[in-house]
Amino acid sequence: MRPTFLALLVSASAATLIAQTATPQAYRETISGTVVSFEMVPVSSGQVTLDGKTVEVKPFLIGRTEVTWDLYDVFALGLDAPKGGGGADAVARPSQPYSAPDYGWGHAGYPAISIPRQAAEAFAAWLSNKTGKKYRLPTEAEWAHAAILAAGREPLTPAKLDAMAWHRDNSSARTHPVGTKAADALGLFDLFGNAAEWVAAGDAFITRGGSFRSPPNGLGPATRAEQDESWNERDPQLPKSRWWLSDGPFVGFRLALDKF
Secondary structure, X not given: OOOOHHHHHHHHHHHHHXXXXXXXXXXXXXXXXXXXXXXXXXXXXXXEEEXXXXXXXXXXXXXXXXXXXXXXXXXXXXXXXXXXXXXXXXXXXXXXXXOOOOOOOOOOOOEOOOOOHHHHXXXXXXXXXXXXXXXXXXXXXXXXXXXXXXXXXXXXXXXXXXXXXXXXXXXXXXXOOOOOOOOOOOOOXXXXXXXXXXXXXXXXXXXXXXXXXXXXXXXXXXXXXXXXXXXXXXOOOOOOOOOOOOOOOOEEOOOEEEOO
């Protein structure tokens, strides 16, 4: 028996709905005009509880690693800016930092640190314009949902955390190159430890995941910190720089992206 037109229409609509709600695929993005690339990893939909409220999280993509200096430098140093009279570069770029933002710990392959949330969002806007995709910070609910999946079904024992996270007891009080610890259950690196990560949390300035300064038992999906004045204490400017945190070498960020 041949299917009716209505049955075909219903079937096509169902297929479209599945396609619209399916988890996106992982991919690698290369910045045009450079050899710099990064990877995005799919995160399935789910629910997460924040402040006693259940939040629905739609499928999205998240960076396999924290944003590195290799990638951030293209933006911060204008390495993609037109040369030889090719037109004006209208993108706002970071100002000269008050002191070395990488603290001399390492640059190539290391997470970009000392980055305020505003600068992370400006970077995401630049990258979106550069690639035609809408990169952004993950929402707090998205980050928490990804972190629960990343932690896996087994408890985050001290041995497990030591294998996959740079923390107070194994970091020598500094950041380390991304991806040098074991991947988590979601295939991400350094979601916990190394550099704490900005999330989009309304008017609040929140990082998640902890950093190289955090004790091992202070790392995990629930780890959360709110920016205070000590993160920019030495900055002599008034108002304080929106491009750098003079005392925030433990703060970085990771990209997120709706499926496209």
